[in-house]
Amino acid sequence: MSDIVIIQGLKVDAVIGIYDWEKNTRQPLLFDLEMAWDNRLPAQTDDIRFALDYEAVSNEIVALVKRKPYELIERVAEEVAAMVMQTFKVTWLKLRVDKPTALPHAQSVAVQIERGSRG
Numbered sequence: 001m002s003d004i005v006i007i008q009g010l011k012v013d014a015v016i017g018i019y020d021w022e023k024n025t026r027q028p029l030l031f032d033l034e035m036a037w038d039n040r041l042p043a044q045t046d047d048i049r050f051a052l053d054y055e056a057v058s059n060e061i062v063a064l065v066k067r068k069p070y071e072l073i074e075r076v077a078e079e080v081a082a083m084v085m086q087t088f089k090v091t092w093l094k095l096r097v098d099k100p101t102a103l104p105h106a107q108s109v110a111v112q113i114e115r116g117s118r119g
């Protein structure tokens with residue numbers, strides 16, 4: 001089974017960074033997420049109850065990332081991945097977290113992680 005559900009470019013304004021000035025402001029983080037999900041039943045039934053609801057996943061990510069300050073984007077990625085897998089019973093995901101305001105001469109910086117197995 002190789003179906004996935006994708007969230008691309010989810011923007012969350014977070015308190016993120018290792019420097020003092022970063023602890024008193026919000027900076028955008030962008031989340032790209034690929035999540036394994038068997039889409040056959042939702043397709044057959046046309047019923048959201050059987051789908052991985054990308055709106056619900058997005059809402060939970062925004063709530064989590066806004067809840068507290070973070071230092072590293074690695075920590076954000078790990079916590080978001082764990083929450084999505086636990087809350088939504090996702091068995092595999094690939095997650096990229098971009099911090100586009102991090103470096104003045106770079107378009108963006110990012111970390112990407114993959115957790116779980118595709119089954």
Ligand SMILES: Nc1nc2c(c(=O)[nH]1)N=C([C@H](O)[C@@H](O)CO)CN2
Pocket residue numbers: 016017018019022071072073074099101102103
């Ligand atoms: N691997 C990482 N390197 C750095 C991070 C990070 O989160 N992960 N963060 C910073 C600073 O907060 C930087 O973004 C400020 O511009 C530096 N390196």
